[in-house]
Amino acid sequence: MRLESRKYLHDIVQAVELLTRFTSGKSISDYESDPMLRSATERQFEVIGEALAQLARTEARLADQVTDYRRIIAFRNILIHGYAQVDHRLVWDIVESKLPVLRAEVTALLAEDDADPE
Numbered sequence: 547m548r549l550e551s552r553k554y555l556h557d558i559v560q561a562v563e564l565l566t567r568f569t570s571g572k573s574i575s576d577y578e579s580d581p582m583l584r585s586a587t588e589r590q591f592e593v594i595g596e597a598l599a600q601l602a603r604t605e606a607r608l609a610d611q612v613t614d615y616r617r618i619i620a621f622r623n624i625l626i627h628g629y630a631q632v633d634h635r636l637v638w639d640i641v642e643s644k645l646p647v648l649r650a651e652v653t654a655l656l657a658e659d660d661a662d663p664e
Contacts, residue, residue, distance in 0.1 A: 547659040551605040554597040555652050561590040562649045565641060574638040587637065588625050595622020612651050
């Protein structure tokens, strides 16, 4: 794996870890009523989407191993360009149901590369 690709994967893991920390013990009501929590959460999703977009450009076979990576990139674009129409329930659902899968997949890609004797 290229060094650049490892960096993108590490950026994703870091963003997932921050999202987990920001949202731990919180509810959707907390998210909806706290503009700082919303901003911090959305920012980390933007980082994830951008890192995946860059990974797809540089090493598409790796991006293909991330479930729904195109949808994640599209979600990033919605957050950035359609910010006035963000559905808070959708964001919260992704926090609760999709982040663990993303973390596991990206961590596995990094571990595979660490185990590769090249």
